[in-house]
Amino acid sequence: MIEFQHVTKRYEGQFTALRDVNFALERGEMAFLTGHSGAGKSTLLKLIMLMERPTAGQVLVGGQALEHTPRRRIPYIRRHIGVVFQNHQLLFDRTVFDNVAMPLEVTGVPPRDIARRVRAALDKVGLLKKEQLNPVSLSGGEQQRVGIARAVVNKPPLLLADEPTGNLDPALSTEIMELFREFSRVGVCVLVATHDIDLIEGMERRVLTLSEGQLTGDGPVSTMEGAHGG
Numbered sequence: 001m002i003e004f005q006h007v008t009k010r011y012e013g014q015f016t017a018l019r020d021v022n023f024a025l026e027r028g029e030m031a032f033l034t035g036h037s038g039a040g041k042s043t044l045l046k047l048i049m050l051m052e053r054p055t056a057g058q059v060l061v062g063g064q065a066l067e068h069t070p071r072r073r074i075p076y077i078r079r080h081i082g083v084v085f086q087n088h089q090l091l092f093d094r095t096v097f098d099n100v101a102m103p104l105e106v107t108g109v110p111p112r113d114i115a116r117r118v119r120a121a122l123d124k125v126g127l128l129k130k131e132q133l134n135p136v137s138l139s140g141g142e143q144q145r146v147g148i149a150r151a152v153v154n155k156p157p158l159l160l161a162d163e164p165t166g167n168l169d170p171a172l173s174t175e176i177m178e179l180f181r182e183f184s185r186v187g188v189c190v191l192v193a194t195h196d197i198d199l200i201e202g203m204e205r206r207v208l209t210l211s212e213g214q215l216t217g218d219g220p221v222s223t224m225e226g227a228h229g230g
């Protein structure tokens with residue numbers, strides 16, 4: 001589903017954020033991306049979302065090389081990638097329902113289908129009863145679940161999360177991870193960037209570790225040498 005082939009990213013000013021990174025993630029696979037602050041986690045996610053372009057190497061999503069993607073195709077590719085952020089990025093002047101409906105509205109899905117799909121997504125994250133509330137009145141964990149419902153309402157084959165549990169306590173964080181795990185069980189490829197080593201250790205999933213832009217670890221939790229303290 002995602003493949004990095006010898007990917008290097010050098011920002012202007014010659015700062016090398018990623019160096020010769022190689023890995024592949026399959027459909028339905030769930031993996032964590034970890035590393036110290038500045039290790040290159042967000043850069044790696046941005047390359048997948050086409051928010052940045054590699055300086056060298058290839059990024060493939062769904063078997064397609066992104067290298068020559070024309071600008072006009074970028075929104076189409078992004079539609080197939082669900083993204084969850086730490087700070088939810090919800091709109092507080094709209095209801096929960098409307099927040100989740102947004103990705104469908106911009107792609108012109110008929111209103112009847114929107115209602116059905118929004119409710120299916122809210123049901124998955126356990127928030128069906130709160131659809132008419134404003135996100136302001138929800139807890140942090142609930143707001144994050146609204147963000148997840150919005151990320152998956154398009155049924156994307158790929159879900160990326162950047163520090164999705166940054167503001168949540170351990171119990172809520174585990175709940176959010178369980179949700180991601182359920183999506184991976186139904187075939188969604190899930191990549192979660194996080195500093196939260198304790199959380200990762202409980203999940204028994206593949207862990208990609210970045211250190212100063214290099215992929216220094218790729219394996220189960222036990223091989224995460226040097227990942228602590230980042």
Ligand SMILES: Nc1ncnc2c1ncn2[C@@H]1O[C@H](COP(=O)(O)OP(=O)(O)OP(=O)(O)O)[C@@H](O)[C@H]1O
Nearest residue numbers: 011012015017035036037038039040041042043044
């Ligand atoms: N647009 C940019 N221009 C120049 N340098 C950048 C840019 N974006 C990121 N960098 C640099 O690239 C390096 C990697 O940054 P990145 O945000 O990918 O790290 P990260 O692992 O996500 O860090 P954190 O965990 O703190 O979010 C950092 O040193 C950062 O300063």
